[in-house]
Amino acid sequence: MYTFSSKLKTFSFALMIVGLLGVAYGFLSTPSSVEDVKVMLQESGAHGEVAQSNEHSASDKAQAEENTHSTDEHATHVFHLLKNKPWSALYVALFFFFMLAFATLAFYAIQHASQAGWPIVLFRVMEAITGYLPVGAVLLFVFFVLSSLHMNHLFIWMDPEVVANDELIQAKSGYLNVPFFLIRAAIYIIGWVAYRQYSRKLSIAQDNASDLTNYTKLFKSSAAFLVFFLVTESMMSWDWIMSLDPHWFSTLFGWYVFSSMIVSAITTIALITIYLKGKGYLEFVNNSHLHDLAKYMFGFSIFWTYLWFSQFMLIWYADIPEEVTYFVTRFGEYNLPFLGMVALNFVFPLLVLMNSDYKRVPWFIVTTGIIILIGHYIDIFVMVMPATVGDQWFIGIPEIGSVLFVLGLFIYVVFTTLTKAPLLAKGNPFAKESEQYHY
Numbered sequence: 001m002y003t004f005s006s007k008l009k010t011f012s013f014a015l016m017i018v019g020l021l022g023v024a025y026g027f028l029s030t031p032s033s034v035e036d037v038k039v040m041l042q043e044s045g046a047h048g049e050v051a052q053s054n055e056h057s058a059s060d061k062a063q064a065e066e067n068t069h070s071t072d073e074h075a076t077h078v079f080h081l082l083k084n085k086p087w088s089a090l091y092v093a094l095f096f097f098f099m100l101a102f103a104t105l106a107f108y109a110i111q112h113a114s115q116a117g118w119p120i121v122l123f124r125v126m127e128a129i130t131g132y133l134p135v136g137a138v139l140l141f142v143f144f145v146l147s148s149l150h151m152n153h154l155f156i157w158m159d160p161e162v163v164a165n166d167e168l169i170q171a172k173s174g175y176l177n178v179p180f181f182l183i184r185a186a187i188y189i190i191g192w193v194a195y196r197q198y199s200r201k202l203s204i205a206q207d208n209a210s211d212l213t214n215y216t217k218l219f220k221s222s223a224a225f226l227v228f229f230l231v232t233e234s235m236m237s238w239d240w241i242m243s244l245d246p247h248w249f250s251t252l253f254g255w256y257v258f259s260s261m262i263v264s265a266i267t268t269i270a271l272i273t274i275y276l277k278g279k280g281y282l283e284f285v286n287n288s289h290l291h292d293l294a295k296y297m298f299g300f301s302i303f304w305t306y307l308w309f310s311q312f313m314l315i316w317y318a319d320i321p322e323e324v325t326y327f328v329t330r331f332g333e334y335n336l337p338f339l340g341m342v343a344l345n346f347v348f349p350l351l352v353l354m355n356s357d358y359k360r361v362p363w364f365i366v367t368t369g370i371i372i373l374i375g376h377y378i379d380i381f382v383m384v385m386p387a388t389v390g391d392q393w394f395i396g397i398p399e400i401g402s403v404l405f406v407l408g409l410f411i412y413v414v415f416t417t418l419t420k421a422p423l424l425a426k427g428n429p430f431a432k433e434s435e436q437y438h439y
Helices: 006-028 034-044 048-056 061-113 118-130 132-148 160-164 167-171 178-207 213-240 253-278 287-318 321-333 335-353 362-388 397-418 431-435
Strands: none
Touching: 006 061, 006 397, 034 061, 061 118, 061 132, 061 178, 061 213, 061 253, 061 362, 061 397, 118 132, 118 178, 118 253, 118 287, 118 397, 118 431, 132 178, 132 397, 160 167, 178 213, 213 253, 253 287, 253 362, 287 321, 287 335, 287 362, 321 335, 321 362, 335 362
8 A cells, every 4th residue: 555655745735835825926916907007018118109109199189089098998908818817827727737637537448448458557546646537627617617707707708798799709609608618517527527436446346356347347437438538528628728719719629639638647647657666666567567658658749749730730721810810829929838839749759758768767757757747738828828818928926836736736636545545456357467567
């Protein structure tokens, strides 16, 4: 049995406390009024030309009024963007860590449905990571409820005033409306959590079972869950991410989000496995298991790049206005993170993990894994921020604080779950194959 060390527990609590302070700072540091934004813009020199124009055209009352109205409109717009900033930072962190647990659950189900032998010794690590799924999903649902109550303006289609003046959003209102959105979210979450709890129960029960009844049930339920997953994952990506830009759509988006999720999840499995092995646990995990995890990290990094390029290239080539605006914003205001994540998520893993020998070196996998996770956090960041904060973005205290808070919670839940069952899943007919696995 794994024992949750007091040092790691203290570390997770420290992360949560520091993170909460950062989140609180983010909310407290937002401007309290449009007038505060005007002062801020004037001090930064952003509206020096407008102010000068007002001075020189004092005799022209109409022009002065027009300039003042333009300044007020811009300041109001910036005010709403800055108000969204701490909410957006928290949302990116909540979604990022949720997707680690969610995609791990899918990877876990794939192994059971395919009756794979090699990863059985890693099942308890996967189950521990999915232990965060109920917590992360509930936090996201609470976030959506708060959004529907207009505590923030991330989902602009939730604002009746915006909908009233937007024909395109009105045409989508049969799908994009608050009650249906929350009902869909509840259905997704209930289905995912139900499978997670059921599969965990069967896995533990199989440890001491005298037959393969639980194993057979787990096989069948995993196959059924994967059908549910394929449908709900795409719909979730439309609802929770793509609807932030309700004027834009991509038929590849569900797959693109999945590719980011799955490579991040496998990387997390590898990092936790290496950590536990370094602490003297998981003695049945060998370099061949790490090699296979690293192969998946490499392969799904290529898969992510393929979808990133396919989505970009097809939209760029077609040059349809309602589609290309998505990339115009990201190239214009987010070009550094948007293009930089390609280096983090593709170029670096390609160069490092191409060599077969490096896939067996723990510190190589850890270094590459941390960079991959940073890269895919930036990927989610670039999916969310342009629609919610526009050009008012930067990675500062609210963003870092949100990541630290949810990371601390994630570590606490995952490693607490590890203490609830033996680290080796027994009773699986392919268990010996996994323990003696050699590549």
